[in-house]
Amino acid sequence: MASQAAVGASDFPVFVPPSYLRRIEPGNPADPLLLQVWPAAAEAESPAGFTDDPVEDASFALRPGLLQKYAGRALMVVTGACAIHCRYCFRRHFPYDETPPSERVWDAAVEALREDATIEEIILSGGDPLTVTDPRLARLAEQLAEIPHLRRLRIHTRLPVMIPSRVNDELLSWLTGTALTPVMVIHANHAQELDDEVAAALRRLKEAGVLLLNQAVLLRRVNDTVDAQADLNLRLIDLGVTPYYLHQLDRVRGAAHFEVSTERGREIIAELRRRLPGYAVPQYVQEQPGVAHKVVLA
Ligand SMILES: *Cc1c(COP(=O)(O)O)cnc(C)c1O
Numbered sequence: 601m602a603s604q605a606a607v608g609a610s611d612f613p614v615f616v617p618p619s620y621l622r623r624i625e626p627g628n629p630a631d632p633l634l635l636q637v638w639p640a641a642a643e644a645e646s647p648a649g650f651t652d653d654p655v656e657d658a659s660f661a662l663r664p665g666l667l668q669k670y671a672g673r674a675l676m677v678v679t680g681a682c683a684i685h686c687r688y689c690f691r692r693h694f695p696y697d698e699t700p701p702s703e704r705v706w707d708a709a710v711e712a713l714r715e716d717a718t719i720e721e722i723i724l725s726g727g728d729p730l731t732v733t734d735p736r737l738a739r740l741a742e743q744l745a746e747i748p749h750l751r752r753l754r755i756h757t758r759l760p761v762m763i764p765s766r767v768n769d770e771l772l773s774w775l776t777g778t779a780l781t782p783v784m785v786i787h788a789n790h791a792q793e794l795d796d797e798v799a800a801a802l803r804r805l806k807e808a809g810v811l812l813l814n815q816a817v818l819l820r821r822v823n824d825t826v827d828a829q830a831d832l833n834l835r836l837i838d839l840g841v842t843p844y845y846l847h848q849l850d851r852v853r854g855a856a857h858f859e860v861s862t863e864r865g866r867e868i869i870a871e872l873r874r875r876l877p878g879y880a881v882p883q884y885v886q887e888q889p890g891v892a893h894k895v896v897l898a
């Protein structure tokens with residue numbers, strides 16, 4: 601067992617910030633937060649269909665570090681680093697070494713965006729873009745704001761939930777200091793992740809005028825019950841965050857033990873619709889390579 605867990609861990613090392621560790625219930629091996637970060641022996645299993653690049657990101661690169669799959673939106677991989685390693689991550693085998701976060705790579709991506717007037721929205725992603733320092737992000741935001749056809753700056757990040765103190769004055773300043781409309785998509789999978797410190801960080805973002813959305817991944821034993829989903833989504837609403845997407849797990853090698861069937865996922869969503877206000881029910885979606893949008897399952 602231990603050696604199998606180590607196989608998973610050496611492939612993608614355990615990495616968890618103390619602020620997240622404190623929210624884990626000591627002595628509970630089934631804690632929904634622990635399960636997201638602890639390398640299970642099952643990671644060594646690789647059932648057919650679970651691959652290294654399940655969403656085929658590698659084939660959608662416009663430039664190193666810049667992906668476009670959908671009309672009007674481009675996604676910039678600004679870094680490979682994250683504040684946490686989520687065991688189910690679809691980018692756990694992403695070839696980040698080929699896309700280092702150097703100024704040169706960023707400048708080339710900005711140049712490509714400038715040349716494509718169909719792109720209205722830039723999504724900063726990763727890895728987690730907020731692991732990069734604020735002076736560098738501020739410079740990038742300024743460069744992006746100078747592109748006349750760009751309207752929205754969207755950040756995909758787990759940091760406000762992982763390390764809420766990351767939401768500091770400098771961040772708010774560059775995020776809301778340009779003409780671009782700021783959108784932030786956070787990532788919480790369980791209500792227990794959303795403690796008072798996270799609530800305070802989200803309130804600061806909200807008060808600064810940032811549109812706040814959440815994406816979650818449907819994960820076996822973590823949040824695959826109606827109660828867990830109801831608690832998560834209602835807590836998000838209370839914190840000013842609109843539930844956006846509940847993702848079907850991408851079939852990445854090492855994550856098969858997190859998979860929930862789409863039948864079960866649809867049942868959960870159907871029951872949520874009976875219980876919650878419509879605005880508290882996320883769209884249950886799946887990434888299907890080659891489709892021009894995320895596919896809505898329910
Ligand atoms: C998910 C995703 C987006 C954003 O899609 P939305 O439906 O607008 O949230 C953009 N680019 C890539 C490559 C994506 O995977």
Ligand code: SF4
Pocket residue numbers: 681682683684685686689690691726727728758787
């Ligand atoms: S924070 Fe996001 S990108 Fe980073 S390991 Fe977790 S799921 Fe993957």
